[in-house]
Amino acid sequence: MESVERVRRTMAFMPCDRPPVIAQVFAHAALACGRSVDEYLSSGAVAAACQLEAQAHYQYDAVFAVLDLTLEAEAIGAKTQSRPGLYPAVIQPPCSPDDDFARLTIPNPRTAGRLPMVLEMARRLRGACRDRSLVVGLVQGPMTLAVQFLGMEKALLLATDDPERFTKLLDYAAGVGMAFGLAQLEAGAHLVLVFDPAASSEVVPPGLFREMIGPRLARLFAAFTQAGGMGNWLHISGRTDAILPRYAALGANIANFDYCVDPRKLLTSLGSERLCLDGNVKPLSFVVDTPPDIERESVQLLRLFDRRGGFILSPGCEIPPESREANVAAMVRAALDWKRPDLR
């Protein structure tokens, strides 16, 4: 069974030859094939080549058309800082609380900043993978973009002090994400992962998620579905127990849960909801732990979700670039070997 079909069937809770395993490998792909993070970030072609080589090495089920998480903010004028061997970071947000958010221009993903590099990456990955390995695009969710556009403190205070203006900022952020995501689908991504860690219940109350963020996520997912996306993947890291059961109603087909979410409690809270889950090996374990640790944690997860189905083995968040290769391989091996009777 090819990876795309395996993921498609898992999303639909249909039987598969084995559970899918997806490692959120971005810049680690470069290090895994002997290149540097800086090389990875410098070119869509190089990044795509790294993704393909890493996928061939590890044998997981998906590749990612992902460079780093400053692209959208940079495209609208944020100042970023780059350091050798590290992802860039926004050091000066592009907006201020006084801006008229309704009048801001949505950047064209085909021309603005480094966004075209991601589209090139998606094209190359899809060209190489066809419908064998899943090609995943990524946009940041409206809350995370709002935080990047204004800065964390100003964004959160605006949400409280002037909710009406804040919703305009969220609308703008969702518009940026929608344009970028649609372009990624057109370039070849099978689906788009919406990454919105700032929507976590560690950052904002569940009520704010429900009233302000949720409707914008639903809008994104509806647009991606209409554009032919194979599914919608919502990834909110951190504590999400109180909001994750709402994801399906927003249009998400796959829900990531982080290491701090208890999978047993999650199963209970989801009840009969047929929402495909992915998670939740602790990301830092790939840096500091050993292959037996990773394999043990992975097998426990596979056992827990075996009867329910609708589960993709993955880390709770991105695999850090400096992770040990043997640890990534251990997680993948747990899924590849899942048919072995001694593991089940």
Add this chain to the structure above:
Amino acid sequence: MNAGAAPAQFQSPVNLMETKKTAPNLDSLVQALIEGERDESLAIVAALVSGGMPSLDIITGGIERAMAALDRKCTAEQFNLLEIMLAGRAVMAVIRHLFPTDAALPTARASVVVAVMEGDIHDIGKAILKILLAGNRFRVVDGGKDVSVTTVIDAAAQSGASAICVSGLISSVIPQVRALRPALFHAGLGHVRVLAGGAALKQCTAAALNVDYVGQTAFDAVAYLNQVMEACHGER
């Protein structure tokens, strides 16, 4: 909407305090601070001061109790950054109102350096910790973000700090965090406690980071420092 008020529909349904908002008193101040009501907190404080209440009583009976209530909320996993920021904004406004100049601040219990290590520029965790430490009468020395081990050690030496708190969102700072304790010993500052927290660092054990304590939240760090102060200085 009041500048400091969290939108009612977003507030946690959990009642932290059973206090009702009546005449200005310390209980109503605690409630207003917990709810992040900056303007209401300031109005209550103004009334308390004009009624003759000493500033230090407002700190201990109002701010410190509000901090303790927030800590309990945090322990119950109802912590979120937005509510803590609002409460922190209200707390800092009250402190500035009571003590317009730093020189007038009540005697600090100890100095604590807070910093984000080189390569990481995410400092919202540090900002929250600063507020919580100030609310617990620690003198906070901001060592900055994206700073070297040497800078942090120098800040600890110059301020006579009892502890260093480092926050890290990305895992690439781990080697620098591990280097802090040896550098402290080398500088003759082996008595200085090292605490770590933040999204990446909190996934590690204290042993793995070579620090004294890893907090899951900023409140954990403050609680740990409070325990240290009690153990070392007989504070209660």
